[in-house]
Amino acid sequence: MPAAGEVALWSDHSLDRSVGALYVHVPFCKSKCAYCDFSSRATSADDPLLAEYARAIEAQLEAFADVGLLDRSDTAYVGGGTPSRLGPALPPLVETIRRLCSPSELSCEANPESLDGALARSLARAGASRISLGVQSTCDVELRALGRAHDAAEALAAVSRARDAGLTVSCDLMCATPEQTDESWDRSVSDVIAAGADHVSVYPLAIEEGTAFGRRFGDDAQPWNDEDVQARRMKIAREILASCGFARYEVASYARPGCRCAHNIAYWTGVPYLGVGTAAAGMLTRRGYERLRLACPQLPDAPGGVVRIRLTVRSDARQIAGDPRTEALLFDGEFLSEEQAAAEDLMLGARLVDGVSPALLGHARDVFGPSRLDDTLESVLGSGLAVLEDGRLRPTESGWLLGNELYGSLWSLSSGEVTSFSA
């Protein structure tokens, strides 16, 4: 078992584990940001739905624990939306997770406007070890353009409050946004480091359908979101972070030593995870899925040949709060074959600095046959997207930037379409 914060090696035995990580989704925010396509909605702080939802999720967690799904969850992550929007209802939820899973890492997302010192301290007492803060920028003009509910001063104060509470602090920053310049981006990155962040995630803004930006800009190219601008800003961030002792370990993730996010690493290394709450995503092995069906008999049998099941909760917050029984949950799901699961793991491993492990390459060789795997490796090595070092397939700088080329080649190893279902 890898220690928290270290990159887990992909290994076959992760297939035997029913669930290695727990994700809980909280779909509430103070207001909806202009770029956001996550499942969330603006909810008033005194809406009784907040507490009802939190209690319903706790009840579901108990039910999943009863069928043994949470026995070996090493990490847990409460994301959103804005979990801190739950206010006083959040620490009891965190406490329940700690009691049921005893995770070695327990992260909670928060937005600056709803993380006061008291909440930070009670989260720490309840068992949270990390806070992931949606800072995005430390430039007020940019924050306003993004439709964020906080300003720069609040964001930096929230970093201090979380640190003072003894939590490991991660900050999300967003580049290639309206009004941003190279200089203002430099300052945002530098500001969160100076404020004491232990971990920084940087990602370029994507204009998504169904968001305010999507409606405003459509498919028209925006100069501030140009791919050259994105590439340049990602490079600026890398340079500043590297000079301050942050090591990149994934496309968009940088950490001080010992501060990597084990939960996110689980996503990229084939560790099965359970998603609880509206729109939460899970990935289970056959064994984990069979256990889940004890709590959710509405789920269909996995057909033969399926080794991996991906699930998303379709029930909305009101449905869950109104009827917390796990038997009543609605799901969308996908059944993946051994080839599809292996191709996914290769594609996800290629996001990591440590790359694809020898164990996974060996497994892929068995699944796809040596010639198919070698042809693909040859093509990604030949085009300079990756290198083989010490038996690991690692992305090069151009493999970072042209990620979709690299991931696309690896995903193309799989055959057939992924089967989807709804229940």
Place this chain on the structure above:
Amino acid sequence: MANNDTSHIRNFSIVAHIDHGKSTISDRILELTHTVERRDLASQMLDSMEIERERGITIKSNAVRVVYTADNGEDYQFNLIDTPGHVDFTYEVSRSLAACEGAVLVVDATQGVEAQTVSNASLAMNANLDIVPAINKIDLPSAHPDEVKAEIEEDLAIPADDAVLVSGKTGEGIHDLLESIVYLVSPPKGDANAPLKALILDSYFDEYRGVVATVRVFDGVMRAGKSMRMMALGDTFLCDGVGVKRPLETPLDELGVGEVGYVVTGLKDPALVKTGDTITLVDDPCAEPCPGYHEAKPMVFTGLFPIDNKQYENLRDALEKLKVNDPSLTWDPETSVALGFGFRVGFLGLLHMEVVKERLEREFNLDLIATSPSVNYHVFKTDGSMIEITSPQDMPEVTRIDHIEEPYLKAKVIVPPEFMGAVMQLAIDHRGITQDMVYLSEKSVEMHFDMPLAELILDFFDQLKSRTKGYASLDYELSDYRSSDLVKLDILLSGDEVDALSFIVHKDKAYELARRLCDKLKEIIPRQQFEVPIQGAIGNKIISRSTVKAHRKDVLAKCYGGDISRKRKLLEKQKEGKKRMKSIGSVEVPQEAFLAVLKVDDDK
């Protein structure tokens, strides 16, 4: 003696600006004459092809017979002839109109006279048809029929006092329209006892009966069992049957003089039955065929290549299947270094090309690349010989060329006088030479140009329509071949010539076109992992250049638990997108790049 009485026959077509209600009026006529019950009416009954209905255009001609019992108590035979609606099919239109004595001109009571009203009315008047004006959509609150009547009189010089007020939607006035057709459209003239003379309007292939032709009998009588001859092409056949569409085929004993119907030829080769040809009897032929026949020759040639070369045979089979009902299609095998094996296909015009390409892709599930359209050039070599080429690839080396001749046409444009300047400028831009112009009325001028066909096929028609707000009508016929200073413009990607992107162009336009083409290709070709220079060249001389910058970043950076399925779907989509591109060397080129020359004017 055969029956010479044609007094109860009316042959007419319905013409209108788009969306003025031609189809609903046709439907109401079928309904009111009990030809089709309302519940059986598929909308736009007469346009049967899927693409026709989708694009709202008619490609094939069609004729339906209805029987109308008039207020005077007598039965009239109406033959409603639907005509194609695009300049590519000018010849087909002229043949269909030649089969009519009248035309119902439909004008929208809320919109009034519009561009195609003018151009279609001109075509009908040129064919000496009796015009029955009908003002449609009078049920709408915004209808202003009196003003529309005035417009018809002023703009079209057509008396509109008796224009019929109708509503295709409610059926109001349709009865009056049918009465007007009885009284305003002349009955056909002809001699039932003269030798058979029947004009072919169109034809289609039937697996069991061979080619079935739609015909108008001008003289004599057409009966099954007689030996007949195509006067232009010379082939003979034994007539297997005649009949009419109502709208389903209904066999009859004979088609009498003045009537429109179908004839079953039994011929297995669609190429033997041509629109405009005349059918007569082998034993008792008529002296003169119907006037106006010429073979519809392909004017535009493009390369059609399957993106996946394994589909080559499928493409050949598909072309053969389409030709059965579209005898004007021609093709020869063509090989391209860049695109592999394909065909050089001849079309009547660009719309015809688009429709055929779309049908090939949709009905036969092919992914195709079409290359830039070309005309048939006569290349005179220094050794005194002449070759005909329809593809830039066949152009000999410059040193072996003495001179090149290209096809010219005589174009006739009818347009309101305020657009004369715009049309003249457009003609000059397209190397046209104005011959003369004649005022037809205060509101319309007929202009004559000589112009290279190559200029017409690119974008002339679209530009003409847009610069005259749609008011111009265009008619043209090929005239002769003339010597022109033409060069072959080559396009190089990453330094390598791509044969499928070459284009033949007038020397004076080559530099401008090369620059615009390079810019357009830069927009079309997506960024690759490396920089891609695009160059335009004549011979060894580079005359333009642009660069597709290297891809810098395409990663969707965040990829947490819930993003993984979405990421995978994105990669699947990326893979699908690549299937629609052609790898040329190491450059991925999208399909539309090969037709970029048609789009260089989009941004003007």
